[in-house]
Amino acid sequence: MxxxxxxxxxxxxxxxxxxxxxxxxxxxxxxxxxxxxxxxxxxxxxxxxxxxxxxxxxxxxxxxxxxxxxxxxxxxxxxxxxxxxxxxxxxxxxxxxxxxxxxxxxxKSRFWIKTGTEIGNDAGSANISLNVRNAFGGAESLEAYMSAGTQTSHVFEFCLAKPINGNPDSRVDISAFSLTKNNQIYSSHDEIMRGIALKWRVFSRIGYHELSYGSTWRQICNISPEATLSIRESAGHSLKSSVTHTLIRDKRDDLMLPSKGYYIKLFQEFAGLGGDVNLIKNEIESQANFPLGKGLFLVLH
Missing domain, CATH: 3.10.20.310 (membrane protein fhac)
Incomplete structure (x- = not known):
């Protein structure tokens, strides 16, 4: 002992x-x-x-x-x-x-795959996404997305994103997409869209900025005899080349159920740098939240 x-x-x-x-x-x-x-x-x-x-x-x-x-x-x-x-x-x-x-x-692991299905009223789709993290050793992300369904015949999207000088608050995206949409049930036609885009995303003291240039080719085809006159007039090919800018400033205390703070989104688009679509568009979206006490608050849009 x-x-x-x-x-x-x-x-x-x-x-x-x-x-x-x-x-x-x-x-x-x-x-x-x-x-x-x-x-x-x-x-x-x-x-x-x-x-x-x-x-x-x-x-x-x-x-x-x-x-x-x-x-x-x-x-x-x-x-x-x-x-x-x-x-x-x-x-x-x-x-x-x-x-x-x-x-x-x-x-982290370099590759991962996500799959999913969606089923709704008279519609269903399946999708798969292949992602490559740190693709070339510079924190790049590479994503290929494919989807097929009853309404949207198929969607394919490719996106390569890279941080500028290793800064996660400043990124450049290069993307391309192809979409074939079946509108026969509702509008008696099919729509084909293909496009490319170059985007710069950055956070500043003001908020989140996104500056992009995109070019989209659209075709309205397979028009049925029941199609309306407006659909027939828009049939054929069109090309849209545009520059857009988005500014988002979000000071809400919660994204889903905010009780105080404000949110503002400004969007500007200028099309006419090429192609046959010319337009100038400005949009604004805002929300203000004011607490009133006892679990009540006022929301203004």
């Missing part, structure tokens, strides 16, 4: 020492992070562990602010959606005014 008690006491002493050392190390790390979280610092060395497909240039562009002696709050790697986790470790350097930074990451 005496030997057992001595063994247990010895183990307890070892555990206490381990916990004490761990707590002291945690306290030192927390102090280091807290002291450097909002103050400029200099980086003595920088190491990246865990990357397989991601290009070094992407990581350098994202952490450029940190390398320029900014604060660690500028690192946006987590929002690129290409890593399972991103851990930043700080270590002391030979230079007392500098830090060694170790970036440890684990990349």
């Amino acid at each position: 005496k030997a057992t008690d001595e063994f247990l006491n010895h183990n307890a002493e070892i555990q206490n020492n381990i916990y004490k050392e761990y707590g002291e190390a945690t306290r030192r790390l927390n102090d280091l992070v807290y002291e450097t979280r909002s103050f400029p610092f200099y980086i003595h060395s920088f190491r990246i562990n865990g990357t397989k497909r991601t290009r070094q240039a992407l990581l350098e562009s994202v952490i450029y602010d940190a390398l320029q002696a900014r604060t660690l709050g500028t690192i946006k790697l987590r929002r690129l959606d290409i890593f399972q986790y991103v851990d930043v470790f700080l270590d002391s350097s030979n230079d007392p005014r500098a830090l060694d930074v170790i970036l440890s990451v684990e990349e």
